[in-house]
Amino acid sequence: MQNSRMGIPQIVLLNIKNSFARVLGLVILMALLSAVLFTGAVLSQSLNNGLRNMKDRLGADIMIVPVENEGDFEAVLLKGEPSCFYFGKSLEQKVAGIEGVELSSSQFFLTSLDAECCDARVQLIGFDPSTDFSVQPWISKVYDGDLTKGAVIIGNEINVESGENIKLFGTEYKVAAKLDATGTGLDQAVYATMDTINSMYLDAIDKGQRFLEDADPENSISTILVRADENYDRKKLIRAIRKELGGVKIIESQNMITGTAANMKSIASFMLIFASLFLITSVVTLFLVFSLMANERKKEFAILRTLGATRKKLAGIILSESVVISAAGGVIGAVIAMLIIFPFNVYIGDRLGMPYLLPSFWKILWILFIDLLVSTLIGPLSAALSAVKISKAETYLTMREGE
């Protein structure tokens, strides 16, 4: 007969095998905790990234749109819902002349046809390169030439690559570059100079497309972007714009960012509270289960002591069991969370209706590491007291207990 010594790993495996139902319950609990922690951390980071990019991307301090189209404009920026609305081009000149306006530039919006380039309509944004201060700084990061007529720059979520052509209103346009992802609705937009937008507009009219009020790029614009003089009183400037222009809505980008940030804060707080409650519940449950388990198995451990197991070994058995359970749960939970968070990230972002951009690969790896570390440590920390108790118990007294 072969004589083999049983070490801690063999004993731990046998214990897990013999109490499979209890171990499965604990692994499920730890998996849920790990999934909640990982999901919460990635969601918060993604929302933060989105907000930061939105702040950077807006570029303008004040945006002026037709009075009834504030919601449409915000939907373009935040959700990428294409829209077109217009007012007279003459307003741009008036704004440029107002005291406290450092820079101003207008944009002209069109929407593409369904099922043309991208199956869904996309926002087409025309800008004037001679006055623009909000789009070109971003374009210069990915494209160093001048955007010529017939060329476009596309947002990161348009499924065409740089150098390829994109078909809009029946005409092919060269994609000069693809912008970096921002997590905002602007990722689904196509940018072109006013010349190019004008030819798109004429093609659209040829195709029978009718835009609101039959506005055209020669006489109409969709929005005026304003960079305010830093030393000029912002409220005074807004009053002046309101006085000069009637029937317009003045949107302060700071207010828009503050509003979005407040929504994000509520989501982040909810996730934090939920994750904390889950963490506390898991620790308490594990603590109770390991205490009960240690109590149930007192005699088993006393027998192991009589057979020569050291106190350290007994504590090692309990701690190893808890590490195996919590690490297994941690890994399973993280995998489940990753199967939800990454493949469905566009859907999650859309449902949240806020700027949403996943963190970088290394950031995600760091979150995963912390998640697995926390999940793995919770087990042994919860079992530590039971391990100490078991290792200190007097073998003789334990064996005689109940006699």
Place this chain on the structure above:
Amino acid sequence: MKNRIASGVIFIILGLLIAIGPQTIFAVCGPMENGKFMKCHWTAQAELGIGFVIAFLAVLILFFASSQIRIGLHFGIIAALVATVFIPTKLIGVCGGEHMQCNALTKPALLVLGAIGIVFGIANVAYLLTGVKKEQISYAKQSHGDTTNSSFEY
């Protein structure tokens, strides 16, 4: 027995989700304004067929005790699951817009279901193969014993 029921039920659920999901829970986009269907509609139709094939093969798993037959059925299911993954990505595809329902929801759902099924299928085949090996060893031992006995009879 446990493995047969568990794997059969899991694959039936997977098959039904793949078949019915793109029409209901994670539905593809509806028809366009002109009434024409987009690519994703045909992906959903293809998945409907494949999903039911998976569910049918999974039902057969429940009825066959032989590990070897079940391994064969598993291979059939794995092949169908590979098709489940390739239909929305390569073979037919979905709509181009990243935020369209089929691209944001149906495609990832099919990919996740397919991937889970393939991993589970391969793991179960490996498990069943160890069972077959044990069966073969015990059969070899048994037949060796029979030969000894029969030589005694002579």
